[in-house]
Amino acid sequence: MYGWHRKSNEGEWKAVKAKYQFNNEYCKDCHGDKHDSLMQSPHAIINCENCHGPALEHPSNPTKLHIDKSRQQCLRCHSYLPYPTSGRANIRGIDPDKHNPDIECSMCHNPHKPNLGASKGGKR
Ligand code: HEC
Ligand code: HEC
Numbered sequence: 731m732y733g734w735h736r737k738s739n740e741g742e743w744k745a746v747k748a749k750y751q752f753n754n755e756y757c758k759d760c761h762g763d764k765h766d767s768l769m770q771s772p773h774a775i776i777n778c779e780n781c782h783g784p785a786l787e788h789p790s791n792p793t794k795l796h797i798d799k800s801r802q803q804c805l806r807c808h809s810y811l812p813y814p815t816s817g818r819a820n821i822r823g824i825d826p827d828k829h830n831p832d833i834e835c836s837m838c839h840n841p842h843k844p845n846l847g848a849s850k851g852g853k854r
């Protein structure tokens with residue numbers, strides 16, 4: 731379907747391993763607690779890998795997945811952007827200069843269960 735191409739190129743592409751699993755089920759067997767709380771929360775539509783990076787070579791090398799607690803990690807989605815058509819404006823936004831500046835978001839919000847008002851392990 732892609733027209734003329736070097737025959738050996740097909741094998742080369744078949745050998746390429748996908749970096750992203752794009753599937754939270756993939757994490758469930760080993761991180762069932764995180765999976766279950768995420769999937770019952772407003773963050774259920776987010777891939778684990780969106781925050782933790784591609785899972786290729788994990789778990790054979792667990793340090794490959796990183797934990798980013800920076801405010802920037804959350805502000806990718808939660809700084810208010812008024813794009814009218816993309817749906818981006820539907821994600822609740824905060825003003826990072828006014829909303830508890832200098833404190834990591836995960837000190838107050840559980841990233842795997844960011845339900846306001848519902849507390850778990852002391853975190854909102
Ligand atoms: C076959 C088991 C297995 C699967 C599947 C798996 N993990 Fe892990 N993961 C581990 C082990 C083992 C560790 C290291 C011990 C620990 O922290 O629990 C780990 C550690 C982690 C850590 C902490 C790394 C650190 O530096 O402390 C994160 C984050 C993580 N996994 C996320 C994921 C995500 C996201 C997925 C799905 C895309 C996933 N894991 C799939 C077994 C697994
Ligand atoms: C919105 C971003 C985000 C998503 C989505 C997310 N995580 Fe996390 N995860 C974090 C952050 C931030 C931390 C560090 C939390 C802390 O230490 O307060 C963390 C910590 C972890 C840890 C190690 C520390 C611990 O508490 O045991 C594991 C394992 C983990 N996440 C697995 C997962 C899995 C599996 C999924 C999907 C089912 C997932 N995460 C989805 C942001 C996220």
Ligand code: HEC
Binds near residue numbers: 772776781803844
């Ligand atoms: C990939 C985009 C994305 C990232 C990254 C992300 N969020 Fe969210 N977040 C959402 C969406 C989508 C919702 C559900 C719609 C809403 O409530 O605005 C949501 C909801 C929330 C809510 C409201 C929960 C409720 O009760 O309605 C909080 C609080 C929250 N997120 C905190 C965080 C924190 C803290 C981080 C960083 C660890 C983070 N988010 C990272 C997309 C994201």
Ligand code: HEC
Binds near residue numbers: 801833846
């Ligand atoms: C000191 C604790 C604390 C920190 C740190 C914190 N928050 Fe919050 N956040 C709250 C509380 C309490 C509320 C609910 C009351 C309110 O709206 O102020 C809230 C509300 C929210 C809401 C919902 C707003 C709405 O319109 O409904 C979002 C989204 C959110 N926070 C995201 C974040 C993000 C992203 C960060 C990091 C950049 C962060 N928070 C840091 C305590 C905190």
